[in-house]
Amino acid sequence: LKQVALKKKVIGIDLMGSDAAPNVLLDALKAQISSLSPNVELVAIGTSEYKEKASFLRFYSADEAIQMDEHPLQALRHKKNSSLVVGLRLLKQGTIDAFVSAGNTGALVSAAKMILGLFPSLLRPALLALMPTKGQAVAVLDVGANLKEKASHLVQFAQLGSAYQKVRGIKNPKVGLLNIGSEPLKGTSELRLAYQKLKNSSLHFVGNVEGKSVFDGEIDVLVTDGFTGNVFLKTSEGITSFILDQLNTHFSEKSLTELRHRLYYTEYPGALLVGVKGVVVKCHGHAKPESIFQAIKGAIEFVSHDFVKNLHHEFIYNRL
């Protein structure tokens, strides 16, 4: 039993495909690795030219990198051993316990579906981000795994988000649908249909929610399509950075540190790809090395608490 508890947590890091150059990322990892528990091992996945620079880490070689501007499916077809595919294979075979990547989202999501597989009866995975509010953090999904969503996908995201919050200890998570008004007739036809389906489901659905009220902290799960959710997340980041910038001109740096810590989204541990059988954490493409390091810490938390396994069970147990 003791041996199991002390089993090393191995986190794989994709060095490739983000805006941060692999060398810059490696420098950041080297500088911060000592702050991690000795029970954690970081593993780098990249093309062989970075092997020497990464000599302080176990290293797995990939043949190539998928770039941000490549078409996801074409790239996966032509680059059979890209860093993200190598990483996901290592995750599938248990060599690593979690995979963190800031690479091409579409390619990562498609490859994760193929290599890791989806939860039973799930149509699509979603990227889930936990965001701060006046109350408890809200789980927002999808923040970009897909572009458009049908009502049936949105309903499954509500189930996934609800399962996620149950695993975090919230008994009966309140689910809202991101819309442009609270009335049932608001929004696109898919949103109106999703509203009806959610209303008739066993989930604790509280109705349509506007971007304005999300931060009041009265819901635990916010369901949206991947395009809108991505805009929602990035707008929140943008306006937070804008306001903190304004504050800097008014208040001392010292007095702002706590607030910054509470609000700043680089502190938040990336988005979890929910619905695939494995811990895959996605950072955005222009993530700075420090936020990739935060995502690594987030991945360690997920692994430590067997989070995705519990999520999987919760999802099956509460299937609609």
Next chain:
Amino acid sequence: LKQVALKKKVIGIDLMGSDAAPNVLLDALKAQISSLSPNVELVAIGTSEYKEKASFLRFYSADEAIQMDEHPLQALRHKKNSSLVVGLRLLKQGTIDAFVSAGNTGALVSAAKMILGLFPSLLRPALLALMPTKGQAVAVLDVGANLKEKASHLVQFAQLGSAYQKVRGIKNPKVGLLNIGSEPLKGTSELRLAYQKLKNSSLHFVGNVEGKSVFDGEIDVLVTDGFTGNVFLKTSEGITSFILDQLNTHFSEKSLTELRHRLYYTEYPGALLVGVKGVVVKCHGHAKPESIFQAIKGAIEFVSHDFVKNLHHEFIYNRL
């Protein structure tokens, strides 16, 4: 000439159809009306039961009100003399110079198209909101006049937004397309098509822009569909209110007043319905009386500067 300059500016206010009860709105107007220039007259439009309470204002009676949860076109068909239709007719015939409403958006937009007419060759109007950034304010459109937009609509919104900023004195406004990444291939097929059309247009198109970078102040016009734009606007409002709330627990009220003034979206004068021949200012349905009063001030500004007439000329002159 002097007479023209001193011509009274008459602003019509829709008392009906928002979350704020007409009586509450009238109390707020009564309390604040003395702060307006004597050169401005406010006119109330509502059902006759509010006539007495509104005795301090010129009053126009409507037969009924269109509610927020009504289907816009059905409501317009069945309620021929609703307050918003009466108001738009008064605007069309020149009895009022601007119309401010916090009522049903879909009904207001459809009625404005029919009663006021569109700029030549324009397919649809858009709601435009001016939002604060680290630099100059950015004109965001559409923030909710329509739900979905085709590439051709988005291109026209870019023209409208560009014309709007030219009238505000910006020589060569920079136009960005709200998207989930900066690469040309990002987003839906309509966004990809709009990207190509804008790239090949005479507008100063700077490419796709993420919600994160909008607030850096490097663009003057942000083009998006009405659903996403509405989420964008309301998310910005929500997170601003959230952060100011957090700040209240850290800093004194006094030190925050200036910042609040700079950021708080209730200070911003509602959204202008651009593309119709008349000054129509839309406040959101849950606007508080004080933000409706801000919208009235915004409408006075638009009227004082012949803004919509200039916008119309600018739009025609720079048609693609």
